[in-house]
Amino acid sequence: MTAPPLAVRGLEYTYPGGIAALRDLDLTVERGRKLVILGPNGSGKTTLLLHLNGTFRPTRGEVLLDGCPAGYDRHALNQWRRRVGLVLQEPDDQLFAATVGQDVSFGPLNLGLTALETRERVGEALAALRIADLADRATHTLSFGQKKRVAIAGILAMRPEILVLDEPTAGLDPHGVVHLLNALQRLHDAGTTLVFSTHDVELAYAWADQAAIFQDGTVLRQGETTAVLADRELLQRARLRPPLLLELTQLLPGPLLRSREAVLAQLQERLRVNQ
Ligand SMILES: Nc1ncnc2c1ncn2[C@@H]1O[C@H](COP(=O)(O)OP(=O)(O)O)[C@@H](O)[C@H]1O
Numbered sequence: 001m002t003a004p005p006l007a008v009r010g011l012e013y014t015y016p017g018g019i020a021a022l023r024d025l026d027l028t029v030e031r032g033r034k035l036v037i038l039g040p041n042g043s044g045k046t047t048l049l050l051h052l053n054g055t056f057r058p059t060r061g062e063v064l065l066d067g068c069p070a071g072y073d074r075h076a077l078n079q080w081r082r083r084v085g086l087v088l089q090e091p092d093d094q095l096f097a098a099t100v101g102q103d104v105s106f107g108p109l110n111l112g113l114t115a116l117e118t119r120e121r122v123g124e125a126l127a128a129l130r131i132a133d134l135a136d137r138a139t140h141t142l143s144f145g146q147k148k149r150v151a152i153a154g155i156l157a158m159r160p161e162i163l164v165l166d167e168p169t170a171g172l173d174p175h176g177v178v179h180l181l182n183a184l185q186r187l188h189d190a191g192t193t194l195v196f197s198t199h200d201v202e203l204a205y206a207w208a209d210q211a212a213i214f215q216d217g218t219v220l221r222q223g224e225t226t227a228v229l230a231d232r233e234l235l236q237r238a239r240l241r242p243p244l245l246l247e248l249t250q251l252l253p254g255p256l257l258r259s260r261e262a263v264l265a266q267l268q269e270r271l272r273v274n275q
């Protein structure tokens, strides 16, 4: 069996000042999947994600890339960040250049690509997020949702094989969420492995193939989303409520449905039959 592209084993992290944020944490990122890190606020999601591209170094335990312990020298970190791109929760923490085009160019230029190659990468990344029209805009004039897409485009321009996003839908309106998920789905269809954190069980249920349930700095269980989210006792321990969509589809005969449209259609069908 080939090693997973990214995994953490026995991870512990203590912030300066002594706050233990992660403890004995195991997680496996499998190639080509959509993995959700699901847990309440303060459970350690952000702290974990900052380990996945080497921003934080574990206090104990290790991060494995293709089964080998990751290195933390400059060369190793550069190679690592080409493969694993991290999109921070707050786009203002990520964006720094004056214009969108300059911001998204930064990564490819930093990789040593030529101006021509960089332009190609920037065009591709902006197109993937459907924001080509923003290329010349000043970043500080963008809306929150637009900034979020630019921040993702900046990471995408490095063509990472694994894209890690911290609470990607937080702060977006419903239309913004749909727009973003469509863009992420296209990336996933093109082969990108996705890892994202959220406290939103509905999003996790509707969208992720795999879920890792977080509580107090550790993973209580990682597995197929439907199986994990159907484990009521587990969710209670993690202070999460089961997704409404799952509770509804469990009341209906047949296989568990994952989309709101499918569940509503079946409910309507049954209500008609009963009339
Ligand atoms: N810079 C920091 N210094 C000290 N403690 C921190 C810092 N950032 C987060 N923490 C603590 O680490 C724990 C996990 O936080 P975090 O990873 O941000 O959780 P989540 O992303 O799930 O909300 C919390 O107890 C939080 O208070």
Ligand SMILES: [Mg+2]
Pocket: 045, 046, 047, 089, 166
């Ligand atoms: Mg967080």
